[in-house]
Amino acid sequence: MALQNVNPQQTIRLAVIDDDSGFVTVLAKRTEAAGWQQRTLAGAIPPDELVAMKLNALLIDPAVLGDEAWAYLEQICGMLPDLGVIVCSGRSTVAQRVRGLRLGVDDWIAKPCHPEEAVARIEAVSRRRRRARPQAEAGPLVAGELEIRSDRFQAFVGGTSLDLTRREFELLQLLADARGQVLEREAIYQRVWGYAMAHGDRSVDVFVRKLRQKLEKLSPGWSYIHTHFGVGYRFDPEPLDGAAIEPLAEPAEQAAAEPQPVPSGVVVP
Amino acid sequence: MALQNVNPQQTIRLAVIDDDSGFVTVLAKRTEAAGWQQRTLAGAIPPDELVAMKLNALLIDPAVLGDEAWAYLEQICGMLPDLGVIVCSGRSTVAQRVRGLRLGVDDWIAKPCHPEEAVARIEAVSRRRRRARPQAEAGPLVAGELEIRSDRFQAFVGGTSLDLTRREFELLQLLADARGQVLEREAIYQRVWGYAMAHGDRSVDVFVRKLRQKLEKLSPGWSYIHTHFGVGYRFDPEPLDGAAIEPLAEPAEQAAAEPQPVPSGVVVP
């Protein structure tokens, strides 16, 4: 049970890259009052470190970064589509602001700016994540013979653990939460790994294989993760039809005649 | 292979509530150039009508609404969580902007403002909104016996999947979304493949044939894709004339068994 849920909204995790100590201090005061977690960064931080901070928003004054500001913004926005990026700059031209917004910046504020407005804009940018996430409280999710317990970061079949690693569990949970919906690889990667998938990355496939292995080991007779060629994966527990039964009938006519359930473990295009 | 994806995102549907005709006109020019669909509204429009317009974003000058502006903004933002709302006002105080942003407004621009920046901000807001809710809304599209489910990248007839590949599905979805409108090959190719069609490319024809095949297999008795000689294709589900059907025995098997030379496409002069 989460006691720290003081704020019905959600506590926003904010990082600030700015050397205007006055502004940063005033801002920190406000955000603290709002129950946010704020951290000030010295300069350009590698994207993966930002991921590790699990930020909701990043406020950045490009002046701090000098010439590398544009490149950094582009990198950040490209790799972390879920991170709200707000630029807070001194003088700027329309062309600069347009360039920034096109790059993926969510909002561009002019300095000096009232801290209250900055807070409101950060909030507006972060607002999208309001999607109900009752996962922490929701009871164990049961699917087929599988029981997914987010409180244990583990899945079980008949009481025995699948021994999933963290990534494996997160992937399984994401797929299972999607409830029969096809998820594209990019979307999966984005949500599990936290940043944009590089072209040609096969991590998702590899982890799906690991999951399938562990699932089949403890729950043979069920098929859980289905491949959609050219698209992605879909979670949907299906009992494997006793393969022993009817290997005789002709598949073609049968297929045309009745709305057969998708054959087990089959690749659905 | 030139990947000049003109439309990385989708085309944005924008509505404007503003009586500054000069600004609106200039804006319309820019948005049109960007391939967006823009519409100007006279005043406060009921939320359900806004829903019907399937908008991505709404640009609004509160001055047009007078005293009801705040109430209207609150109503809109509360009822249409998927709509990006941008306020573009004349003079405004920090308190007003903060109030608006807290209400749910996504961005607040000061007038006069460069139309290019307005466009960029609308784009930024739409981008964020879109990421927040990938595909939850689009309910299944039903046409004739056909049910197109974008959450599964698949179409069904009576619960049975057509087993469409990704391209086939995208083509079908494009045609079906066009609702009875004739689409030229070039336009189809541009939107499904993402780049310009080379002269003499028959890909569209080939995929239309594949679609027709799969459609007829599961839904004989209906004609979905119609050819317009020298132009392109049009999606419009029509029951085939009763004379042709009426096989006393099982229609499904029969249809599946022999590839009847029935013209798959009704040619409309």
Added chain:
DNA sequence: TCATCTGTAAAAATCTTGTGAACGCAGGAG
């Protein structure tokens, strides 16, 4: 009737996915 345009089918070219194994890294044990 002729020049095009479209429907079909099948071969050829590409792209995707499943899989096994090597690699590198970080934390824990000894």
Added chain:
DNA sequence: CTCCTGCGTTCACAAGATTTTTACAGATGA
């Protein structure tokens, strides 16, 4: 401090699926 072990990442292939190309016959409209 070094060695081991678990975990995540990347690579290389093979097996398949899908897409593109090609060729030809049937349609269409002038």
